[in-house]
Amino acid sequence: xxxxxxxxxxxxxxxxxxxxxxxxxxxxxxxxxxxxxxxxxxxxxxxxxxxxxxxxxxxxxxxxxxxxxxxxxxxxxxxxxxxxxxxxxxxxxxxxxxxxxxxxxxxxxxxxxxxxxxxxxxxxxxxxxxxxxxxxxxxxxxxxxxxxxxxxxxxxxxxxxxxxxxxxxxxxxxxxxxxxxxxxxxxxxxxxxxxxxxxxxxxxxxxxxxxxxxxxxxxxxxxxxxxxxxxxxxxxxxxxxxxxxxxxxxxxxxxxxxxxxxxxxxxxxxxxxxxxxxxxxxxxxxxxxxxxxxxxxxxxxxxxxxxxxxxxxxxxxxxxxxxxxxxxxxxxxxxxxxxxxxxxxxxxxxxxxxxxxxxxxxxxxxxxxxxxxxxxxxxxxxxxxxxxxxxxxxxxxxxxxxxxxxxxxxxxxxxxxxxxxxxxxxxxxxxxxxxxxxxxxxxxxxxxxxxxxxxxxxxxxxxxxxxxxxxxxxxxxxxxxxxxxxxxxxxxxxxxxxxxxxxxxxxxxxxxxxxxxxxxxxxxxxxxxxxxxxxxxxxxxxxxxxxxxxxxxxxxxxxxxxxxxxxxxxxxxxxxxxxxxxxxxxxxxxxxxxxxxxxxxxxxxxxxxxxxxxxxxxxxxxxxxxxxxxxxxxxxxxxxxxxxxxxxxxxxxxxxxxxx
Amino acid sequence: xxxxxxxxxxxxxxxxxxxxxxxxxxxxxxxxxxxxxxxxxxxxxxxxxxxxxxxxxxxxxxxxxxxxxxxxxxxxxxxxxxxxxxxxxxxxxxxxxxxxxxxxxxxxxxxxxxxxxxxxxxxxxxxxxxxxxxxxxxxxxxxxxxxxxxxxxxxxxxxxxxxxxxxxxxxxxxxxxxxxxxxxxxxxxxxxxxxxxxxxxxxxxxxxxxxxxxxxxxxxxxxxxxxxxxxxxxxxxxxxxxxxxxxxxxxxxxxxxxxxxxxxxxxxxxxxxxxxxxxxxxxxxxxxxxxxxxxxxxx
Numbered sequence: 001x002x003x004x005x006x007x008x009x010x011x012x013x014x015x016x017x018x019x020x021x022x023x024x025x026x027x028x029x030x031x032x033x034x035x036x037x038x039x040x041x042x043x044x045x046x047x048x049x050x051x052x053x054x055x056x057x058x059x060x061x062x063x064x065x066x067x068x069x070x071x072x073x074x075x076x077x078x079x080x081x082x083x084x085x086x087x088x089x090x091x092x093x094x095x096x097x098x099x100x101x102x103x104x105x106x107x108x109x110x111x112x113x114x115x116x117x118x119x120x121x122x123x124x125x126x127x128x129x130x131x132x133x134x135x136x137x138x139x140x141x142x143x144x145x146x147x148x149x150x151x152x153x154x155x156x157x158x159x160x161x162x163x164x165x166x167x168x169x170x171x172x173x174x175x176x177x178x179x180x181x182x183x184x185x186x187x188x189x190x191x192x193x194x195x196x197x198x199x200x201x202x203x204x205x206x207x208x209x210x211x212x213x214x215x216x217x218x219x220x221x222x223x224x225x226x227x228x229x230x231x232x233x234x235x236x237x238x239x240x241x242x243x244x245x246x247x248x249x250x251x252x253x254x255x256x257x258x259x260x261x262x263x264x265x266x267x268x269x270x271x272x273x274x275x276x277x278x279x280x281x282x283x284x285x286x287x288x289x290x291x292x293x294x295x296x297x298x299x300x301x302x303x304x305x306x307x308x309x310x311x312x313x314x315x316x317x318x319x320x321x322x323x324x325x326x327x328x329x330x331x332x333x334x335x336x337x338x339x340x341x342x343x344x345x346x347x348x349x350x351x352x353x354x355x356x357x358x359x360x361x362x363x364x365x366x367x368x369x370x371x372x373x374x375x376x377x378x379x380x381x382x383x384x385x386x387x388x389x390x391x392x393x394x395x396x397x398x399x400x401x402x403x404x405x406x407x408x409x410x411x412x413x414x415x416x417x418x419x420x421x422x423x424x425x426x427x428x429x430x431x432x433x434x435x436x437x438x439x440x441x442x443x444x445x446x447x448x449x450x451x452x453x454x455x456x457x458x459x460x461x462x463x464x465x466x467x468x469x470x471x472x473x474x475x476x477x478x479x480x481x482x483x484x485x486x487x488x489x490x491x492x493x494x495x496x497x498x499x500x501x502x503x504x505x506x507x508x509x510x511x512x513x514x515x516x517x518x519x520x521x522x523x524x525x526x527x528x529x530x531x532x533x534x535x536x537x538x539x540x541x542x543x544x545x546x547x548x549x550x551x552x553x554x555x556x557x558x559x560x561x562x563x564x565x566x567x568x569x570x571x572x573x574x575x576x577x578x579x580x581x582x583x584x585x586x587x588x589x590x591x592x593x594x595x596x597x598x599x600x601x602x603x604x605x606x607x608x609x610x611x612x613x614x615x616x617x618x619x620x621x622x623x624x625x626x627x628x629x630x631x632x633x634x635x636x637x638x639x640x641x642x643x644x645x646x647x648x649x650x651x652x653x654x655x656x657x658x659x660x
Numbered sequence: 661x662x663x664x665x666x667x668x669x670x671x672x673x674x675x676x677x678x679x680x681x682x683x684x685x686x687x688x689x690x691x692x693x694x695x696x697x698x699x700x701x702x703x704x705x706x707x708x709x710x711x712x713x714x715x716x717x718x719x720x721x722x723x724x725x726x727x728x729x730x731x732x733x734x735x736x737x738x739x740x741x742x743x744x745x746x747x748x749x750x751x752x753x754x755x756x757x758x759x760x761x762x763x764x765x766x767x768x769x770x771x772x773x774x775x776x777x778x779x780x781x782x783x784x785x786x787x788x789x790x791x792x793x794x795x796x797x798x799x800x801x802x803x804x805x806x807x808x809x810x811x812x813x814x815x816x817x818x819x820x821x822x823x824x825x826x827x828x829x830x831x832x833x834x835x836x837x838x839x840x841x842x843x844x845x846x847x848x849x850x851x852x853x854x855x856x857x858x859x860x861x862x863x864x865x866x867x868x869x870x871x872x873x874x875x876x877x878x879x880x881x882x883x884x885x886x887x888x889x890x891x892x893x894x895x896x897x898x899x900x901x902x903x904x905x906x907x908x909x910x911x912x913x914x915x916x917x918x919x920x921x922x923x924x925x926x927x928x929x930x931x932x933x934x935x936x937x938x939x940x941x942x943x944x945x946x947x948x949x950x951x952x953x954x955x956x957x958x959x
């Protein structure tokens with residue numbers, strides 16, 4: 001019995017109809033294509049009236065195949081599949097033809113665009129006739145979640161899930177959770193103490209019955225797919241047994257080796273060879289830095305071992321690999337600071353008293369190396385003037401083209417703290433002041449009133465080339481004041497560089513392990529920038545916080561919570577639907593060469609040693625088709641993308657050539 | 661290693677010391693510089709604003725004259741270096757312009773394919789092609805005890821193809837560290853010497869020159885070393901007038917970096933154009949470099 005195909009051509013308002021003669025396309029399809037029972041155009045196919053039209057035609061006219069020629073399948077394929085299903089037609093007997101992104105939006109010539117639209121509709125009609133009804137499968141969702149990154153975004157996600165009653169593995173590569181927020185002094189615009197609002201969350205995460213905290217641990221490998229991931233973790237050797245350590249800190253106090261702390265204190269302070277990064281660190285268990293420990297370097301010392309009251313020091317400790325199973329993964333790996341030495345004209349690393357924003361953050365922090373005193377490199381003199389340079393590495397085509405989002409507000413906060421703690425004059429050298437969130441602009445107004453000086457101009461250089469006696473011994477900031485239209489030379493005692501924030505080191509590699517990608521500026525790509533900001537193109541892998549793009553604390557917290565909500569939705573549903581678009585092996589043709597196994601990016605192919613054939617695990621297969629193309633004996637078939645379907649589609653596209 | 665050599669006009673008159681020292685240094689370092697036969701002026705900076713096509717064609721002629729098989733040309737003058745690169749890029753980025761230039765060159769039976777000749781500055785050749793080990797090995801007269809202020813000027817680092825940092829170049833610093841000299845870190849080493857500003861407005865130009873000379877002086881430099889004839893001329897020839905204008909004593913020898921490099925490599929000072937500078941470097945060189953080691957010079 002011949003098929004009865006229904007073809008529905010959408011105007012999408014004027015989005016498609018403005019460039020494609022949709023009426024002509026529908027009329028032409030009805031007259032020229034094979035087995036077409038209905039061919040109509042309609043203003044908005046995705047509207048409920050449009051969907052009802054399809055459902056009605058399936059029921060009354062007995063359609064066996066449906067084509068909607070409208071927008072991209074990524075937008076509305078689900079909508080129309082559901083409509084077909086509602087009317088009793090298998091949703092995989094539906095085919096979407098993209099006349100908007102592939103035709104109307106990329107062409108201007110209406111005649112040619114209409115011709116191309118006809119080709120694509122013909123291709124859809126040719127392939128849809130050969131499509132097979134398919135049934136999705138369902139697999140249960142593991143209720144545990146892996147959160148990678150213990151900064152504020154990861155902590156928020158962890159606690160939301162744990163409070164909802166679900167188990168969470170919180171993995172952090174540093175010795176303590178807390179992330180960059182633990183380094184900050186005050187938070188803008190409210191100026192509340194960063195540690196005071198963060199540390200309760202850190203200890204709550206550590207003590208929560210549903211949270212397994214794994215600090216000093218890195219993610220090695222991820223396999224499986226949504227609902228059932230297997231994750232290999234590496235617990236790095238701390239040389240301290242976590243179970244025995246009571247966190248008393250005697251080991252650090254007695255350790256004779258002091259080194260510059262380039263981690264938490266960003267080079268502004270010192271730490272011992274055995275250390276916890278900061279006073280409120282969670283977990284309290286210290287770490288031995290083998291690169292600076294006398295025992296590891298010279299074979300003697302072992303002072304920490306002698307003084308430890310619980311005998312927790314273990315120099316023999318090795319990295320431990322652990323495998324866990326989770327249903328979903330949330331990546332919250334945050335950011336790192338741009339290397340300001342890459343802009344040598346600002347003299348960072350060459351002249352004293354030129355600091356990065358993170359270094360200044362440690363300096364103004366009451367728990368930091370100077371006890372919160374703003375002092376110059378000699379350790380005691382208070383600066384009489386401070387210049388804050390914005391956009392160091394941000395909004396700069398040579399480095400990062402993007403705006404780092406948080407620096408303007410952080411600069412204003414610094415201005416306030418300098419004015420509050422010292423008698424110094426503060427100069428902000430900015431390109432634009434960006435204060436778009438709630439209460440941010442008010443904070444800017446406040447600083448204007450407090451007397452912070454604002455100079456609009458990108459700084460050319462910071463040097464010590466004094467010209468006048470008053471400039472002697474100062475750092476001279478040279479900039480064009482674009483509001484005055486003239487050059488400014490401002491001699492100051494201290495310069496703070498608002499370095500760009502960039503993706504954490506290793507983010508791209510982690511992304512590859514989790515099968516998600518980074519954009520050209522290195523941030524993880526979300527599924528949709530506006531409508532699906534925490535999901536990714538890999539089901540079950542979510543992103544939260546600054547790893548997705550520069551973000552301040554409120555935005556990071558919001559994303560952490562959003563990602564947790566998405567995961568809770570998955571867990572509450574209990575099952576994940578596995579699309580039936582997968583590959584399968586025809587055993588009779590399979591020679592057992594296993595070329596496919598090596599190529600499969602999802603580790604979905606297994607080898608049956610008894611039958612000497614390969615076998616595709618449908619739960620893992622994503623239907624990418626790599627194995628189908630690679631199989632030397634043509635034994636693998638990709639459902640919904642069979643050879644006959646694809647050749648029919650090509651024939652359809654070439655309808656005029658084929659006909660002639 | 662064989663390079664085509666494009667001296668440019670300056671090196672035939674006011675920068676003669678640069679030319680002879682480059683040739684001698686190249687000799688010692690085993691670099692073959694084959695002067696381009698019948699080369700012509702690069703037009704310096706002004707010609708481009710008059711008539712781009714003519715300016716570019718005049719420059720491209722020099723690239724077209726590079727003998728086949730030699731794919732690199734060394735231009736010690738920073739302006740020539742910059743212009744040659746500029747035209748090579750212009751022809752590559754704008755094929756229509758490249759076509760017109762080649763039509764003009766065809767009148768002299770010449771043709772230039774963009775990208776076929778790599779334009780190099782002497783500083784980059786020594787830093788990259790010769791390299792630290794080979795330079796160190798050839799030093800017979802270490803510059804120990806000498807404080808030099810490297811001065812790069814604008815154009816050596818501006819075509820963005822040389823490999824050094826545009827905003828904070830360090831290659832001359834490094835080369836002289838290899839030679840044993842103490843490199844003075846003075847904050848204006850990347851500031852402009854004023855170029856042709858001396859012909860337009862002396863007060864402006866003199867102030868720019870003063871800053872560089874004074875900064876090098878107050879940071880204890882014995883001499884300034886240049887990689888550009890324009891910079892050398894401005895800093896050297898105007899020194900008396902700048903000193904008088906600002907009523908400040910200035911006595912800073914300004915030499916080409918290849919002159920001091922040549923000395924370190926054992927080339928006889930006379931062959932390196934010493935004495936052609938206006939503010940004499942003789943007493944500094946005599947007093948700073950130990951007489952005993954001066955006997956090591958190659959004859």
